[in-house]
Amino acid sequence: MSAFSRFTPLAQSLPASVPFVGPEALERRLGRKVAARIGANESGFGPAPSVLAAMRDAAEGIWQYNDPENVALKQALAADLGVTSAHLAIGEGIDALLGQIVRLTVAPGQPVVTSLGAYPTFNYHVTGHGGRLVTVPYHNDREDLDALLDAVRREDAPLVYLANPDNPMGSWWPAARVADFADALPETTLLVLDEAYGETAPEGTLPAIDRLIERPNVMRTRTFSKAYGLAGARVGYVISTPDNAAAFDKIRNHFGMNRVATAGALAALADQAYLQTVLTRIDASRERIGRIASACGLVALPSATNFVAIDTGRDEGHARAIVDRLMADHGVFIRMPGVAPLNRCIRISTGPEAEMALLEDALPQVLKALA
Amino acid sequence: MSAFSRFTPLAQSLPASVPFVGPEALERRLGRKVAARIGANESGFGPAPSVLAAMRDAAEGIWQYNDPENVALKQALAADLGVTSAHLAIGEGIDALLGQIVRLTVAPGQPVVTSLGAYPTFNYHVTGHGGRLVTVPYHNDREDLDALLDAVRREDAPLVYLANPDNPMGSWWPAARVADFADALPETTLLVLDEAYGETAPEGTLPAIDRLIERPNVMRTRTFSKAYGLAGARVGYVISTPDNAAAFDKIRNHFGMNRVATAGALAALADQAYLQTVLTRIDASRERIGRIASACGLVALPSATNFVAIDTGRDEGHARAIVDRLMADHGVFIRMPGVAPLNRCIRISTGPEAEMALLEDALPQVLKALA
Numbered sequence: 186m187s188a189f190s191r192f193t194p195l196a197q198s199l200p201a202s203v204p205f206v207g208p209e210a211l212e213r214r215l216g217r218k219v220a221a222r223i224g225a226n227e228s229g230f231g232p233a234p235s236v237l238a239a240m241r242d243a244a245e246g247i248w249q250y251n252d253p254e255n256v257a258l259k260q261a262l263a264a265d266l267g268v269t270s271a272h273l274a275i276g277e278g279i280d281a282l283l284g285q286i287v288r289l290t291v292a293p294g295q296p297v298v299t300s301l302g303a304y305p306t307f308n309y310h311v312t313g314h315g316g317r318l319v320t321v322p323y324h325n326d327r328e329d330l331d332a333l334l335d336a337v338r339r340e341d342a343p344l345v346y347l348a349n350p351d352n353p354m355g356s357w358w359p360a361a362r363v364a365d366f367a368d369a370l371p372e373t374t375l376l377v378l379d380e381a382y383g384e385t386a387p388e389g390t391l392p393a394i395d396r397l398i399e400r401p402n403v404m405r406t407r408t409f410s411k412a413y414g415l416a417g418a419r420v421g422y423v424i425s426t427p428d429n430a431a432a433f434d435k436i437r438n439h440f441g442m443n444r445v446a447t448a449g450a451l452a453a454l455a456d457q458a459y460l461q462t463v464l465t466r467i468d469a470s471r472e473r474i475g476r477i478a479s480a481c482g483l484v485a486l487p488s489a490t491n492f493v494a495i496d497t498g499r500d501e502g503h504a505r506a507i508v509d510r511l512m513a514d515h516g517v518f519i520r521m522p523g524v525a526p527l528n529r530c531i532r533i534s535t536g537p538e539a540e541m542a543l544l545e546d547a548l549p550q551v552l553k554a555l556a
Numbered sequence: 557m558s559a560f561s562r563f564t565p566l567a568q569s570l571p572a573s574v575p576f577v578g579p580e581a582l583e584r585r586l587g588r589k590v591a592a593r594i595g596a597n598e599s600g601f602g603p604a605p606s607v608l609a610a611m612r613d614a615a616e617g618i619w620q621y622n623d624p625e626n627v628a629l630k631q632a633l634a635a636d637l638g639v640t641s642a643h644l645a646i647g648e649g650i651d652a653l654l655g656q657i658v659r660l661t662v663a664p665g666q667p668v669v670t671s672l673g674a675y676p677t678f679n680y681h682v683t684g685h686g687g688r689l690v691t692v693p694y695h696n697d698r699e700d701l702d703a704l705l706d707a708v709r710r711e712d713a714p715l716v717y718l719a720n721p722d723n724p725m726g727s728w729w730p731a732a733r734v735a736d737f738a739d740a741l742p743e744t745t746l747l748v749l750d751e752a753y754g755e756t757a758p759e760g761t762l763p764a765i766d767r768l769i770e771r772p773n774v775m776r777t778r779t780f781s782k783a784y785g786l787a788g789a790r791v792g793y794v795i796s797t798p799d800n801a802a803a804f805d806k807i808r809n810h811f812g813m814n815r816v817a818t819a820g821a822l823a824a825l826a827d828q829a830y831l832q833t834v835l836t837r838i839d840a841s842r843e844r845i846g847r848i849a850s851a852c853g854l855v856a857l858p859s860a861t862n863f864v865a866i867d868t869g870r871d872e873g874h875a876r877a878i879v880d881r882l883m884a885d886h887g888v889f890i891r892m893p894g895v896a897p898l899n900r901c902i903r904i905s906t907g908p909e910a911e912m913a914l915l916e917d918a919l920p921q922v923l924k925a926l927a
Binding site for chain 2: 284
C-alpha cells in the first residue's frame with residue numbers, strides 16, 4: 186500500500202466511487218470519438234455569442250484572482266431575481282454548493298433524505314461527509330413529496346433533497362405543491378431545492394422567489410451549466426436567507442471562482458434574448474426526441490428539462506444495452522437512470538439537429554440489433 | 557436570526573472569517589481603483605500569448621463539462637515531472653487541494669502543525685474541519701524545520717504544513733534540508749509540501765521528484781497561479797503516491813475543473829520558453845523592488861518567490877500604515893504578513909515596469925508622510 190496510513194476513519198471508509206463516468210472516459214475505453222454528445226444534459230446549443238465574446242475579452246485578465254466576494258455577479262443575479270446580494274451564495278457549480286450544504290448541515294451518522302435514483306452527486310457528498318442516506322422511491326416517475334415528508338419526520342433528518350424539475354426523469358411538480366412541501370417541513374430540516382433545470386420548466390413550476398425567501402430551512406440551487414450552456418465554466422448559486430448565504434463564507438474557497446467563468450455568467454445573464462432562443466430550441470428538440478422515440482415504438486416521458494427520459498418498455502438490461510450500443514456502434518453518448526424502476530428508461534439530452542439526426546439514424550439500428 | 561437552526565455544531569462554531577481581503581473589496585471600500593496590483597502574488601506578466609490563444613480557442617467548448625479524469629493534463633504534467641499520471645491529483649487551485657488534504661487527514665480536535673504566520677488559507681481549512689492549529693514561530697524569517705518537527709512529535713500531529721519557498725517571507729530551504737525533514741517525520745504524519753512558488757526558486761531548492769515520490773506521508777502541491785500567470789483559472793495539482801492521489805477521488809468534485817482553464821494549463825506547460833522569459837522578468841523585478849526599498853532606507857529580504865518581503869525596520873503599526881497609505885493615496889495594492897515578528901515587513905509582488913514605477917514613486921511619498 187502506498188497510501189498514508191492515517192487518513193481519517195471516515196476517509197478510509199469511503200469508496201473510490203465516481204458519481205458519473207465522463208464521455209471522454211468512454212472515448213478512451215472504446216477507442217472511438219463521441220459523435221453526438223447528448224448524455225450529460227449539457228447544452229449543445231452553447232452559450233450566447235455575446236458570452237463567448239465576453240469570455241475571450243476576459244481571458245487577458247486571467248492572471249488575476251477573481252473578486253472573492255463575487256460582488257458583480259451577485260448584484261446582477263439579485264437584480265434578476267428581485268432579492269438582495271445578501272440572499273446569494275456563489276459557488277463552483279451546484280456540485281460544489283451541494284458539498285458545502287451537506288458539510289454545513291450533516292454530522293457523521295445523521296440521516297439525509299432523498300429520492301431513490303435522484304442526483305448521484307448529492308448522494309456522493311452525503312456519503313463523503315459521513316451522512317446516512319435514506320431514500321424514498323419515485324412514484325409514477327416523480328419524486329414523491331408525501332413520502333419524502335414522511336421520511337423526514339420519521340428520521341428527524343437535518344437535510345432533504347428535492348430537484349424540481351427532476352433529474353433523471355425530467356418530471357416536475359407545480360410550484361404550489363413544492364411550496365406546500367417546504368411549508369410542511371419541520372424547521373429543523375433544511376430543504377435543498379435544486380432548480381438546475383428551472384429555466385426549461387413550464388411556467389408555474391418554480392415557486393416565486395418571495396414565496397420561500399424568508400424560510401431559513403430552504404436553500405434553492407441554480408446554475409449556468411444547463412440552459413445557459415456553461416457547464417464547463419462551473420458557476421452556480423444558492424438563493425436563501427442572508428444568514429444562510431453568509432454561512433457559505435465559513436467554508437467555501439473564497440478565491441475559488443474562475444475569473445473568465447464569472448465574466449461569462451455575467452454576460453449570459455445580460456443576454457436574455459439568447460436564452461429565449463435556446464429555450465425554444467430545447468422545446469423543439471424535446472419534441473424531436475419524442476418523435477424519434479415513438480417512431481421506434483418507445484414512449485418519451487413528459488419533460489420540464491433539457492433532456493427526455495424514454496421508457497424502453499423493458500428492464501435495466503435492455504436500457505443498458507441500448508445505451509452501450511448507441512455509444513459503441515454509433516458514437517451516440519446518452520445516459521440512463523441508475524436504479525429500478527427508473528432504469529427501464531434511457532435519458533437523452535436535447536441538442537442541435539446534427540445530433541438529433543445521428544440519434545434518429547442510430548436508435549432504430551440499435552433496437553433492431555438488440556431484437 | 558435568519559440562519560437554519562440546525563447547522564452542525566462545527567459549522568455553528570466557525571467564525572465568518574475570510575483568509576484574505578481582495579483588491580476589489582479595497583477598491584469598493586476606498587472608492588478608488590487599484591493602479592498597481594502587486595499585492596496578491598499574481599503574475600502581472602500574465603500567461604503566455606499561446607495560453608491566451610488556447611483559452612480563446614477552447615471557449616467554444618465551454619458548454620461541455622471538463623473531462624472528470626483530467627487525463628490530458630495529468631499526462632502532460634506526468635511527462636514534465638517524470639512521474640506517472642497515477643501520481644497526480646488535479647484540483648481547483650492549491651486552495652481547494654489543501655481543503656481536501658485537511659479533510660482526508662484531520663478529524664475534529666486533532667492537532668495540525670504549521671508556522672505562525674504561514675499561509676492563512678491552510679489554517680482556514682484546518683479550522684473549518686475542526687482541527688486544532690499548533691503553530692511554530694519562524695526563525696530568522698524562515699520556517700523553522702527543527703521546531704516544526706518537535707511540534708509534530710510532541711503533538712503526534714497527523715498533518716504538518718511547510719511551504720518551500722515560503723509565503724509570506726519569500727525565504728527557502730535547500731532541497732536537502734527539506735528532504736531530511738520529510739525523512740525525519742513519523743510515518744503517521746503527512747507533510748504538505750507547498751511548492752506554489754517552486755518555479756521561481758533558485759536551483760537546488762526543490763527536492764528532486766524521485767527523492768520523495770515513494771513516501772506515502774508526503775504530498776507536494778503546485779499551481780499554475782504564480783509563475784504561469786493563471787491565478788484566475790484555478791488549476792493546481794498534488795504530486796504523491798498513487799494511492800494518495802486516488803484518495804482525492806473519494807471527495808473531490810469530479811466535474812469541478814473549468815474546461816477553458818484546463819486548456820490554458822496545458823498550453824502553459826507546453827510553452828516553457830515563455831516561462832523562462834517570465835522567470836527572468838520576475839528576477840529583474842525582485843532586484844528592482846530591492847533597489848526601490850533600499851533607496852528608501854528599507855531592507856529587502858532575499859526572495860525565492862514572485863514577491864519580496866521588505867523589512868520596514870519598525871513594527872506592525874508602521875507596516876500597516878504603509879500598506880494602507882499606498883493603496884488609499886496612490887492605488888498601490890500590496891499586502892503584509894499577518895503576525896509578529898513577520899508583520900514588521902510589507903510584501904510586494906513582482907510585476908511589470910509600469911507597476912514598479914508607480915511603486916517607486918509612491919513608496920517614498922508614503923514614508924515621508926508617515927515620518
